[in-house]
Amino acid sequence: MKLLAEITEGTRISFEAIRGNLLRSVLTTIGIVIGIVTVTLMATAMEGLNGAFRDAISFIGTDVLYVDQREWFIDSSTKWDAIGKRSKITLPQVRAVERAMSMAKGVAPSVMHQIDSVRFKNRSSGMVMLIGTNDQFLVTGGVTLSSGRFLTKSEANANRDLCVVGSEVAEKLFVNESPLGQKIHAGNESLEVIGVLEKRGSVLGQMSLDNQMIIPIGKMFRGFRWDPSCTIQVKVGDPAHIEAAREELRGLLRKIRKVPPGQGDDFAINQQEQLLAQFKKVSTVIATSGFFITGLSLFVGGIGIMNIMFVSVAERTHEIGIRKAIGAKRRTILLQFLIEAASICLLGGTIALGIAAGVVAVARHFLPVMKVALSPSVVLLALAVALVTGVISGFLPAWRAARMSPVDALRNE
Amino acid sequence: MSLIRLDAICRHYEMGSETVHALRGVSLTIERGEYVAIMGPSGSGKSTLMNLLGCLDSPSSGIYELNGHHVGEMDDDELAEIRNREIGFVFQTFNLLARSSALRNVELPLIYAGVGLEERREIAIAALTDVGLADRLTHKPNEMSGGQRQRVAVARALVNKPSILLADEPTGNLDTRTGAEILELFQNLADKGNTLIVVTHEENVARHAKRIIRVRDGLVASDEPVT
Ligand SMILES: Nc1ncnc2c1ncn2[C@@H]1O[C@H](COP(=O)(O)OP(=O)(O)O)[C@@H](O)[C@H]1O
Numbered sequence: 001m002k003l004l005a006e007i008t009e010g011t012r013i014s015f016e017a018i019r020g021n022l023l024r025s026v027l028t029t030i031g032i033v034i035g036i037v038t039v040t041l042m043a044t045a046m047e048g049l050n051g052a053f054r055d056a057i058s059f060i061g062t063d064v065l066y067v068d069q070r071e072w073f074i075d076s077s078t079k080w081d082a083i084g085k086r087s088k089i090t091l092p093q094v095r096a097v098e099r100a101m102s103m104a105k106g107v108a109p110s111v112m113h114q115i116d117s118v119r120f121k122n123r124s125s126g127m128v129m130l131i132g133t134n135d136q137f138l139v140t141g142g143v144t145l146s147s148g149r150f151l152t153k154s155e156a157n158a159n160r161d162l163c164v165v166g167s168e169v170a171e172k173l174f175v176n177e178s179p180l181g182q183k184i185h186a187g188n189e190s191l192e193v194i195g196v197l198e199k200r201g202s203v204l205g206q207m208s209l210d211n212q213m214i215i216p217i218g219k220m221f222r223g224f225r226w227d228p229s230c231t232i233q234v235k236v237g238d239p240a241h242i243e244a245a246r247e248e249l250r251g252l253l254r255k256i257r258k259v260p261p262g263q264g265d266d267f268a269i270n271q272q273e274q275l276l277a278q279f280k281k282v283s284t285v286i287a288t289s290g291f292f293i294t295g296l297s298l299f300v301g302g303i304g305i306m307n308i309m310f311v312s313v314a315e316r317t318h319e320i321g322i323r324k325a326i327g328a329k330r331r332t333i334l335l336q337f338l339i340e341a342a343s344i345c346l347l348g349g350t351i352a353l354g355i356a357a358g359v360v361a362v363a364r365h366f367l368p369v370m371k372v373a374l375s376p377s378v379v380l381l382a383l384a385v386a387l388v389t390g391v392i393s394g395f396l397p398a399w400r401a402a403r404m405s406p407v408d409a410l411r412n413e
Numbered sequence: 414m415s416l417i418r419l420d421a422i423c424r425h426y427e428m429g430s431e432t433v434h435a436l437r438g439v440s441l442t443i444e445r446g447e448y449v450a451i452m453g454p455s456g457s458g459k460s461t462l463m464n465l466l467g468c469l470d471s472p473s474s475g476i477y478e479l480n481g482h483h484v485g486e487m488d489d490d491e492l493a494e495i496r497n498r499e500i501g502f503v504f505q506t507f508n509l510l511a512r513s514s515a516l517r518n519v520e521l522p523l524i525y526a527g528v529g530l531e532e533r534r535e536i537a538i539a540a541l542t543d544v545g546l547a548d549r550l551t552h553k554p555n556e557m558s559g560g561q562r563q564r565v566a567v568a569r570a571l572v573n574k575p576s577i578l579l580a581d582e583p584t585g586n587l588d589t590r591t592g593a594e595i596l597e598l599f600q601n602l603a604d605k606g607n608t609l610i611v612v613t614h615e616e617n618v619a620r621h622a623k624r625i626i627r628v629r630d631g632l633v634a635s636d637e638p639v640t
C-alpha cells in the first residue's frame with residue numbers, strides 16, 4: 001500500500017519533471033532511441049528472414065536426401081579440384097540405388113534444364129524449368145496434382161511423349177480449355193499433357209515453382225541434355241531415421257561407384273538441414289553485429305541518461321531536502337529518480353518503436369516477400385530493454401540522491 | 414520521562430583543515446506541552462541545535478533522547494520515520510515545493526506516512542482550513558504571500574499530528590503584521606497543549622513563549638521561564 005503510493009507519487013513527480021524539461025528529455029533519449037530502433041528492426045528482420053527462408057526451402061523436403069556430384073556448400077577451395085574430377089551420376093546407378101535401398105519410400109532421378117519456351121498453338125509460355133524424372137518424383141518431390149495424373153512407372157521407363165505441367169505453364173498456354181490431352185511443343189519434342197500440378201508459389205518471390213514441366217527422364221537425355229549427371233532424390237519418410245538412411249545410402253553409393261576403402265566419397269549427400277545450418281551461420285553474423293550496435297548505442301544512451309539524471313538530481317537537491325525533512329525515506333527518493341530515468345527511457349523506447357514501425361511499413365512496401373511486421377513480442381522486448389537501461393543508468397544518480405543528508409540538501413538553493 | 418533530553422551534545426563541522434564547533438556541549442530537557450523560545454546572536458548555533466532536535470542532523474557526540482528513544486542509534490530510515498510522525502518543522506524560508514499546490518504540499522507528509530488518497534485529502538484540507546487557507550488549496554507557493562506560504566508550511570508541519578513543532582526563525586522573512594499572525598497561530602497551538610520550540614532573535618517574539626533558552630557560542634548561556 002505504502003510502496004504503491006510512493007510509486008504513484010514517484011511517477012507523478014517524474015512526469016512533471018519530464019514535462020517541465022521535455023526538449024531536454026527527448027534529446028537525452030537519442031542514444032536509447034538508436035539502440036531500440038536497432039534492436040527492434042533487427043529482431044523484426046530476423047523474424048521476417050526466418051519466415052521467408054523457411055517458406056523458401058519448404059519445397060525441399062525435410063526428409064529427402066539429394067545425391068549430387070557436389071555439395072551444396074563447399075567451404076574449402078581445395079575441395080573444388082577434387083570435385084571437378086568426380087564422375088557423373090548415371091541412370092544405371094540410380095536404378096541400382098532404387099533396387100538396393102531398404103530405408104527409402106521413394107527413389108527418383110532428376111535432371112533439370114531450363115528452356116526458353118513451351119508452345120501450344122500460337123501461344124508461348126516463356127521460360128520453363130524442365131525436370132526429367134520418373135514416377136517416383138510424385139513421392140520425393142512432394143508435388144500434388146490439381147488435375148489429371150502423374151507419369152506411371154512404365155510410361156516413364158518407356159520414355160513416352162508425356163508431360164505434367166506446373167500451374168503457371170498451364171495458365172499461360174491454355175485459356176478456356178482443358179490442358180489435359182493437349183499436345184504442347186518443347187524444343188523438337190511434342191508432348192501430351194496428362195496432369196497439372198497444384199499451385200506452389202515461389203522461392204523468395206523470385207523463382208517460381210509453378211513454372212515447371214515434368215517429363216520422363218529418358219526424354220530429357222534424348223531431347224535436351226547430352227549425358228548429364230543425375231540428382232538422386234531419396235525420400236526417407238520418417239525424419240527420425242534420416243541419419244541411418246543416409247549411412248545406408250552412402251555405403252550403397254560407394255559400392256555402386258566402386259570407391260576404394262580409405263578414399264573419400266566421390267559424391268555428396270545433401271539435405272535441407274545443410275541449408276538451415278548455412279542460414280543459421282548467416283543469421284548469427286547479422287544478429288551478432290546487430291546486438292553489438294544495439295549494445296553500443298544503449299551504452300552510450302545509458303551514459304547520457306545517467307548524465308542527465310545527475311543534472312536532475314543536482315537541480316532538485318533542495319526539493320530532495322524538503323522531502324527528506326518531512327519523512328521521505330531513502331527508498332522513496334531512490335524510487336522517484338529511478339522512475340524518472342525509466343520514464344525517460346520508455347519515452348525513448350516509444351519514439352523508437354514509432355520510428356521502427358515506420359521503417360517496417362516502408363520495408364513491407366518495397367520488400368513484400370519479407371512479410372515483416374512489428375510483432376507484440378518485439379514491442380515488449382523493446383520496452384523491456386528501455387526499462388532496464390533506464391533503471392541501470394538511473395541507479396547511480398538516484399542512489400546519490402537517496403543518500404543525501406537532509407540538512408545539506410536543504411542548504412542547497 | 415521528558416519529551417526531549419539532550420546530554421552534552423556537541424556538533425562540529427570540518428571545514429577543510431579547520432573545525433567549526435557549532436555546539437560545544439548542550440544539555441537540556443523539554444517537557445511535553447512546553448512552549449520554548451531559543452534565542453542567541455547569529456552564528457551561535459541555534460539552527461544547528463534545531464536541526465539536531467528535528468532529526469535532520471546527527472550530533473558529533475552526546476546523547477539525544479526523544480520520547481525515551483536514543484536518536485543516535487537510529488538509521489536513516491528510522492530517522493525519516495521520526496521526522497514524518499513525531500516532528501513538524503517550520504523553516505524561515507518556508508521550504509515548500511514550488512511546483513506543487515498548497516494542498517499537495519500539505520498532503521506530502523501523509524503520502525510518506527502511507528495514508529490513503531481520500532483520507533489524506535480530507536486531513537490536508539482540514540489542516541489548511543485550520544490555518545485559514547481553505548480558499549487557497551490549489552494555489553502554488555509563488556501565487557501566495559509570504560504569510561500565506563508560512564501558514565501552508567505550518568499546516569504541513571501539523572498534518573501528521575507530531576509531538577513537537579519546531580520553528581527556526583519562522584517570522585524572519587515576514588513583515589511584522591503577518592509575523593504576528595503566525596505567532597498567534599503558535600499561541601493557539603500552545604494553548605491546545607502542543608509542544609513548540611521556536612528559534613528567534615526578537616525579544617517580542619520570544620516573549621510569547623513560556624521559557625527562553627539563550628545560546629551563545631555553542632553553549633546554553635541561560636535557561637529561564639518568561640515572567
Ligand atoms: N554545514 C556547515 N558547515 C560548516 N559550518 C557550519 C555549517 N552549519 C553551520 N556552521 C557554522 O556553525 C556555527 C553555528 O551556525 P548556526 O547553527 O547556523 O547558527 P545560528 O542559526 O545561530 O545563526 C556558525 O559558525 C556556522 O558558520
Ligand SMILES: [Mg+2]
Pocket residue numbers: 459460461
Ligand atoms: Mg540560524
